[in-house]
Amino acid sequence: MSGDLNIPDAPVIEGAEHLHSGKVRDLYRMVSGEHAGRLLMVASDRISAYDFVLDSTIPDKGAILTRMSLWWFDQLASTVPHHVVSTDVPAAVAGRAVLCEELAMFPVECVARGYLTGSGLLDYRATGEVCGISLPAGLEDGSRLPAPIFTPASKAAVGDHDENVSYDAVVGAVGAETAAALRELTLTIYGRAEEIAREQGIILADTKFEFGARSDTTIVLADEVLTPDSSRFWPAAEWEPGRAQASYDKQIVRDWLTSAESGWDRASGDRPPALPESVIAHTRARYVEAYEILTGEKF
Ligand code: ATP
Ligand code: MG
Numbered sequence: 001m002s003g004d005l006n007i008p009d010a011p012v013i014e015g016a017e018h019l020h021s022g023k024v025r026d027l028y029r030m031v032s033g034e035h036a037g038r039l040l041m042v043a044s045d046r047i048s049a050y051d052f053v054l055d056s057t058i059p060d061k062g063a064i065l066t067r068m069s070l071w072w073f074d075q076l077a078s079t080v081p082h083h084v085v086s087t088d089v090p091a092a093v094a095g096r097a098v099l100c101e102e103l104a105m106f107p108v109e110c111v112a113r114g115y116l117t118g119s120g121l122l123d124y125r126a127t128g129e130v131c132g133i134s135l136p137a138g139l140e141d142g143s144r145l146p147a148p149i150f151t152p153a154s155k156a157a158v159g160d161h162d163e164n165v166s167y168d169a170v171v172g173a174v175g176a177e178t179a180a181a182l183r184e185l186t187l188t189i190y191g192r193a194e195e196i197a198r199e200q201g202i203i204l205a206d207t208k209f210e211f212g213a214r215s216d217t218t219i220v221l222a223d224e225v226l227t228p229d230s231s232r233f234w235p236a237a238e239w240e241p242g243r244a245q246a247s248y249d250k251q252i253v254r255d256w257l258t259s260a261e262s263g264w265d266r267a268s269g270d271r272p273p274a275l276p277e278s279v280i281a282h283t284r285a286r287y288v289e290a291y292e293i294l295t296g297e298k299f
Contacts, residue, residue: 005159006053006271007046013090016040022158023048024062024229035099038085042097043224047283049253050266051159056275062096064287064299065227070098071295072193072226079192080185083212083222103212103222106174109153109162110182112190115205116143117232117245119164120151132166142205142234142241148190150183153208181219182211193226200293202248203239207231228290248290252282 010018016028019039024047028040043062047054073082083100090097113120113130116139120130128134131151139145152170153162170179186209197204208230210223224230228249238246247254256279257264257272264272275283288299 006055007158010042011092013040013042013092015090023053025224029102030099035086035088037102038099039102040089040093040097040099041224042089042093044096047250047253049250049257050272052272054253054272054275056280058280058284058287060284060299061287064291065224065229066096066098067299068227068291068294069224071297073221075196076189076192076221076225079189080221081218082225083220100222101214101220103214103220105210105212105222106178106182107155108165108170108173108182108211109155110186110209110211111151111153111164111206112148112186112209113151113206114145114148114190114194115203115232115234116145117141117205119153119161120206123164131164132168140242142239142243142245144241148187148194150186152182178219185209185211185219185221189221197233197294198236200296201236202290202294203234203236205232205234205245228287233290249283249286252279252286 005023007021007023010021010026013028015030015032017031018026018028020027024044026042026044028042030036030038030040043066045057045059045061047058047061070084073084083103084098085101086099089099116124121141123130124135124139130149133149136146151164153164156162167179170182189209190207194204207226209221209225211219212222213219233248234245235248253275256262256275258266262273291299
């Protein structure tokens with residue numbers, strides 16, 4: 001276990017060395033075989049809510065999100081190069097891992113927002129701005145922004161919150177030319193993805209990308225992309241600014257955890273209880289549904 005996040009020890013994978021575990025994914029580097037030197041990014045079935053990695057897992061979540069991310073990389077291939085090299089991964093993690101090229105990651109979470117909610121909404125309410133971008137008065141939770149905005153965040157250590165930063169801070173971290181390229185790429189990719197999701201009746205409210213550089217300085221889209229863990233997806237039919245929008249995936253979990261039935265007091269600081277089978281099954285069905293609606297493919 002690491003800290004009170006309750007991240008389980010990463011499984012041993014033959015031919016790979018473990019590098020890092022986040023809330024949901026485990027990162028390895030292949031040390032032998034055809035793909036020696038490649039990174040192995042494994043998506044577990046872990047789910048987090050209210051800043052806890054829950055004791056319950058959601059069966060197939062890792063596989064669903066891996067397929068969703070791969071589908072998006074494919075959709076975006078003419079827009080931006082991506083880091084995935086192969087899905088021919090060790091058998092122990094088949095279907096929920098990818099092999100990718102190791103990049104020099106930029107220390108910036110590249111967030112695009114087309115709608116106002118979450119930390120963007122909090123900043124707006126406090127200052128009228130998000131990441132130094134001033135927005136019109138009168139926006140509410142869930143409002144569509146006049147145009148999508150680039151709202152970078154600094155990458156926090158595991159368990160800490162990412163912190164919204166100004167564009168100037170990105171310039172300070174990576175230089176003016178790279179900052180401009182990251183902003184441009186982020187908004188272009190968001191725009192394309194938002195359009196694709198909208199055609200399926202899903203609002204892509206916001207999303208986070210991570211980019212890295214090849215040794216020849218080419219900027220490459222990395223990490224996972226456009227999954228419910230890195231994005232907010234809302235059913236367009238239920239969108240109504242002025243209230244919290246139902247999230248596509250975790251709403252069932254959040255609603256149950258904060259209901260009397262769970263017996264959990266969020267303010268207590270205690271770990272949340274395990275989820276009942278019905279909540280797990282319902283949540284799994286939502287991930288499958290999100291995948292199938294977006295991609296038009298059966299899971
Ligand atoms: P969190 O659970 O909050 O996301 P985390 O970001 O520390 O925590 P992961 O997202 O599981 O945990 O970690 C994946 C790590 O791999 C990130 O640090 C990410 O920047 C890095 N990464 C992603 N793609 C590449 C790549 N192609 N080359 C090098 N590092 C990469
Ligand atoms: Mg991460």
